[in-house]
Amino acid sequence: MLKTPLYNTHISLNAKIAPFGGWLMPIQYEGILAEHAHTRKAVSVFDICHMGEFMLEADPALSGFDRIVTQNIISMPEGSCRYGFMLDEQAGVLDDLVVYRINKTNWMLVVNAATTLGDYAHLKKNLTGEYNLKDISDKTGKLDVQGSESLDVLKDIFGDGLAKLNYYTFSEFTFHDQRCIVSRTGYTGELGYEIYISADYVVKLWKVLLKDVRVKPAGLGSRDTLRLEMGYPLYGQDLDINHTPLAAGLAKFVDLSKDFIGKDALLKEQAGGPKERLICFQADSRRAPRHGFAIFDRNQRVGLVTSGSFSPSLSVGIGMGYVAGNYSIGAQLIVKDAGTEIPVVVTKKPFYRCRTN
Amino acid sequence: MDIPKNIFYTKDHEWARIDGKTAYIGITDYAQSSLGDITFVELPKIGEELKQSKYCATVESVKAASEVYAPLSGKVTSINTQLAAHPELINQSAYEKGYFFSLQISNEAEKANLMDASAYQRYVEGLAK
Numbered sequence: 283m284l285k286t287p288l289y290n291t292h293i294s295l296n297a298k299i300a301p302f303g304g305w306l307m308p309i310q311y312e313g314i315l316a317e318h319a320h321t322r323k324a325v326s327v328f329d330i331c332h333m334g335e336f337m338l339e340a341d342p343a344l345s346g347f348d349r350i351v352t353q354n355i356i357s358m359p360e361g362s363c364r365y366g367f368m369l370d371e372q373a374g375v376l377d378d379l380v381v382y383r384i385n386k387t388n389w390m391l392v393v394n395a396a397t398t399l400g401d402y403a404h405l406k407k408n409l410t411g412e413y414n415l416k417d418i419s420d421k422t423g424k425l426d427v428q429g430s431e432s433l434d435v436l437k438d439i440f441g442d443g444l445a446k447l448n449y450y451t452f453s454e455f456t457f458h459d460q461r462c463i464v465s466r467t468g469y470t471g472e473l474g475y476e477i478y479i480s481a482d483y484v485v486k487l488w489k490v491l492l493k494d495v496r497v498k499p500a501g502l503g504s505r506d507t508l509r510l511e512m513g514y515p516l517y518g519q520d521l522d523i524n525h526t527p528l529a530a531g532l533a534k535f536v537d538l539s540k541d542f543i544g545k546d547a548l549l550k551e552q553a554g555g556p557k558e559r560l561i562c563f564q565a566d567s568r569r570a571p572r573h574g575f576a577i578f579d580r581n582q583r584v585g586l587v588t589s590g591s592f593s594p595s596l597s598v599g600i601g602m603g604y605v606a607g608n609y610s611i612g613a614q615l616i617v618k619d620a621g622t623e624i625p626v627v628v629t630k631k632p633f634y635r636c637r638t639n
Numbered sequence: 640m641d642i643p644k645n646i647f648y649t650k651d652h653e654w655a656r657i658d659g660k661t662a663y664i665g666i667t668d669y670a671q672s673s674l675g676d677i678t679f680v681e682l683p684k685i686g687e688e689l690k691q692s693k694y695c696a697t698v699e700s701v702k703a704a705s706e707v708y709a710p711l712s713g714k715v716t717s718i719n720t721q722l723a724a725h726p727e728l729i730n731q732s733a734y735e736k737g738y739f740f741s742l743q744i745s746n747e748a749e750k751a752n753l754m755d756a757s758a759y760q761r762y763v764e765g766l767a768k
Contacts, residue, residue: 298675314701315676315727503675503701568679568726570699592678592701599679622697622704 286331287423287484295499303396303518305332308501317504318594321470322636325429326500327491330476331484334398335422336391336405340413347389350408351381352527352544354537358383363450363465366535367527368404369544373551374523375530377401378515380467382452390463390478392424394517408543423484428474428508430637431496436475439490440464444475457487469505471512471636507591510600513562513631519573520560520588520602529556529604558585558604562633563615563626565599568592571617571624577603578616587617595634599624640763641668643734647710647750648759649692654734655710655753657744662711665738666698666729669763674700677726682718682740689713689742691749696739698729711749713742 284305292299297308308329310317320326342348342355353366360383368376377397382390393401402417409415427436437444440455444464447453452465460483468474479487491497506516515521515530526544527536528551536548565571571590576583590601601617609615613628642648646656652670656663671677679699689695689709696707718740721728729737754762 309702310675313676315678507701568699569681570679570701570704572704592699594701 284332286329287481288329288331288488291485291488292329292499297499297501300502302502303332303394305395307332308499310501310503311499314501314503314507315594317498317500318507320498321429321472321500321504321508322595323430325427325431325435325497326504327488327497328426328428328500328502328505329488330424330426331422331481332395333424334393334395334401334417334419335424335478336393336402337416337418338389338391338405338413339387340389340409340415341387342389344411345413346408346410347413348540349542350405351379352536352542353381354540355381355383355389356540360385361451361453363452363467365450367521367532368401369526369542369548370523371544371547373526373528373544373547375517375521375525375527376404376523378517378521382463382465392476396518421481423479423481423487425477425479425484425487425491426468426470426474426505427477427491427497428468428470428500429472432472432474435491435494435496436464438494439487447475458483469514470508471514471632471634472508504594506589507594510589510591510602511593511595511632511634512636513602513633515560515602516589525558525560525604526551526556528552529558530560558606559608560588560602560604561585561609561628562602562631563600563617564593564596564629564633565601565617566625566627568598569622569624570599571601571603571626572619575617575619575622575624577605578618579605579607579609580616584615590617593633599626600633601626640672640760641734642756642760642763644756646734647753647755648762649708649710649753650762651708653707653710656734656738657750660744661716661741662713662744663738663741664695664710665733666707667759668733671730671733671737674698674703674705676701677729680722680726680729680739682722683715685715685718687715688745689715691746691752698726707739709742710753711742711744711746713745715740715742717741
């Protein structure tokens with residue numbers, strides 16, 4: 283199991299630690315509900331050092347980089363980020379990723395922890411001509427600072443220039459003479475920032491952040507409930523190699539006007555309609571649907587829950603899952619596991635609407 | 640870890656407070672702390688006959704669902720209706736406001752299968768090693 287540079291800090295904060303994507307990560311400190319609420323109403327810091335980062339120097343068209351990802355990267359302004367996917371030839375999702383355009387030919391790619399090695403191999407295999415690809419994950423620390431007060435907190439550290447960042451843009455800042463990248467992005471739905479900094483300085487930055495009385499640490503437990511309330515997918519659960527972005531309802535992150543790996547399969551699926559669709563649903567009680575529970579339409583099994591939890595903001599169970607067939611908003615289904623039956627209603631995302639983003 | 644005297648414990652971290660023929664049932668401070676924030680509880684129905692060590696309730700935290708087993712056999716005489724809307728009472732007050740239900744004890748001899756506070760204390764300490 284891998285440990286982030288902050289592992290000992292989490293231990294000293296009495297965090298509950300559990301494996302995630304090959305890493306020993308903090309699941310909670312004070313408690314998932316308290317951390318969730320604090321992120322929604324104030325500001326939390328999350329250790330996200332486990333995620334992968336690549337630096338790529340390449341002409342997007344000549345190197346084939348543009349063919350590897352589904353988002354249109356050629357049209358990206360410098361200093362912007364864009365979400366999308368890497369697909370296999372069958373249009374199955376190898377990973378979801380955010381591409382950062384540093385300048386005309388320099389890019390940072392932010393990928394999931396468990397898929398980092400596979401993503402690197404996939405890029406190596408498909409890039410051609412002149413390019414320079416570096417996996418900088420080991421050297422890079424990442425902290426997510428999320429919540430309505432995140433701008434006020436981070437302005438004290440990085441300066442007023444931070445206020446100029448629009449959603450899905452980034453800029454370089456300094457912390458103790460260390461260059462770092464700060465983007466106005468996140469996985470909670472709240473106003474928030476993601477900070478990329480040398481792994482040697484991430485503990486120092488964490489400590490400076492926690493000296494601010496407005497900031498509390500939050501673990502992967504609340505990160506999961508926060509993202510699920512927004513209907514954001516988690517790779518390995520809601521996205522995988524067996525499902526396409528079309529099935530996941532994420533076609534808007536796929537640019538069909540360009541060529542990319544998996545496009546033919548995706549067009550074929552689009553013509554016939556996807557066999558399965560990712561739906562969002564809400565339970566009629568506090569009982570939580572869970573990953574792996576079956577989804578039934580009356581007495582017919584139609585799908586599987588991919589993510590499910592109690593929603594701290596709504597005080598009901600919520601979830602997502604793939605179902606065969608077309609269920610519109612308001613359709614009634616049943617989520618089942620041994621001895622448990624949870625009536626649910628198909629709902630639109632986000633489950634919860636943030637006030638700050 | 641809060642382990643009150645004068646009540647009885649199981650290896651699955653349930654407790655029973657015995658008052659004459661009636662036993663009040665809940666989960667221990669150790670259990671609530673291990674589970675984390677409790678978000679939902681399914682209780683037995685009043686009148687239901689429970690068997691010692693068999694399923695009697697479900698408790699869900701944000702991360703997982705767990706089964707609760709009856710510390711003693713008997714008929715359910717009351718349930719803690721507060722828990723439906725406020726399952727966090729189990730986290731806040733595992734032995735008082737967060738009790739699950741009461742039952743009428745059907746077999747006094749089953750008490751011998753339960754641990755007292757000092758035995759449970761040693762048991763929990765053993766788990767930490």
